[in-house]
Structure formats: C-alpha cells, structure tokens
Amino acid sequence: MSPIDQVLELLRGQGAFHEPFEQIAGGDCVVSLEPSRLLPAIRRMLEAYPELHLSAMTARHDASGLVVLYHLWLGWGLSLRVVVPNETVELPSLLDDMPAADWYEREAYELYGIRFSGRQELSPLLTSQSLGGRPPMGPNRGGGG
Numbered sequence: 001m002s003p004i005d006q007v008l009e010l011l012r013g014q015g016a017f018h019e020p021f022e023q024i025a026g027g028d029c030v031v032s033l034e035p036s037r038l039l040p041a042i043r044r045m046l047e048a049y050p051e052l053h054l055s056a057m058t059a060r061h062d063a064s065g066l067v068v069l070y071h072l073w074l075g076w077g078l079s080l081r082v083v084v085p086n087e088t089v090e091l092p093s094l095l096d097d098m099p100a101a102d103w104y105e106r107e108a109y110e111l112y113g114i115r116f117s118g119r120q121e122l123s124p125l126l127t128s129q130s131l132g133g134r135p136p137m138g139p140n141r142g143g144g145g
Contacts, residue, residue, distance in 0.1 A: 004029050007078060010048055011041055028077030030069075035082050038070075039092040042080075046097060049074055054094065057104035059112050061086075066112060070094075084114065093118040 001009070004027070011031060033041055045052050056071040065085040072078045084091060093116035094101035108114045109122040116122065 003074065003076060004078075007045065007049070007074070010044060028079070030079045030081055032081045032083070035084055035091055038080065038082055039094065039097070042070075042094055042097055045072075051075075052098075054098045054100045054104065057101070057108060059108055059114070065089075066114065068108070068114065089113055090115040090117055092116065095119060 008029070008031070042052075051074065053073045054070060055073045055077075057068065058071065059066055059068045061067070062083075064083050066083070066089060068082045068084060068091065070080040070082070072080065082091060089112070091114060093105060095105060095116075096118065103125060105114075105116045105119065106122050106125050109116065110124045
C-alpha cells in the first residue's frame with residue numbers, strides 16, 4: 001500500500017473525508033473534510049505520523065463559502081480542504097497539536113476574519129491594530145472575488 005493510500009485509509013477509518021479525493025501533479029493529494037472533522041483527523045494523523053508538518057495554510061472564496069486549505073507534508077504533499085460558510089467562519093485551532101499553526105491562524109484571522117475556537121490570542125501580524133474594521137479579504141470585503 002502506498003503512503004498516500006495508508007493516510008487515506010486512516011482518514012476513511014475516522015469517517016473524516018468526502019470521496020473522492022483529488023490526486024494532483026507530482027502525486028500530492030487534496031482531501032475534503034467537514035470543519036468538525038478537521039481536528040480529529042489532524043490528531044489521528046499525528047498519532048500515526050509524528051513527523052507530520054503543517055507547511056502552509058491558504059484560503060480563498062468560492063460560491064460555497066471560504067475554502068481553507070491546510071497544506072501538510074509527510075515526504076509528499078497532502079492538503080486538507082475545509083469549506084466554511086461565510087456566516088460562521090470559524091474553525092478549530094490546531095495550535096495545541098501543531099505549534100506551526102500559530103502564525104498561519106493569526107494571518108487567516110487578520111486577513112479573512114476566520115475565528116479559531118480554542119485560541120485566546122490572535123494579534124495581527126501584517127496590519128496595524130489601529131486599522132480596525134473588517135478583514136481585507138473577509139466575506140464582506142466588497143469588490144471582486
């Protein structure tokens with residue numbers, strides 16, 4: 001069984017993702033999860049693969065809401081895709097399990113307005129605290145998509 005198949009089997013056992021997954025260029029993989037399954041899936045993967053690394057977190061808007069991608073590395077790329085409706089824009093924080101999530105979550109909060117449950121502090125990284133107002137890339141940002 002390939003490493004990708006092993007991780008997919010682990011996630012299937014957790015009831016964590018929607019079939020089908022996407023295999024992309026270079027053999028990397030994108031898996032869609034419900035927001036409520038994100039933290040349990042990350043914890044299970046960390047148990048099985050302690051070397052799991054969060055290498056980036058990105059977001060974009062589409063018709064279904066805010067699409068957040070957690071880009072993970074296990075010697076190959078795995079991205080977990082979570083869609084958050086614009087009305088809720090909240091995800092569980094990964095900070096306690098993956099310290100690398102700290103700056104990514106702070107950036108996502110600052111730019112997109114994503115709240116992370118379980119976090120006490122989300123101070124700005126890129127903009128002045130004195131700017132206030134809505135996040136520049138949040139759901140009500142005005143202008144194009």
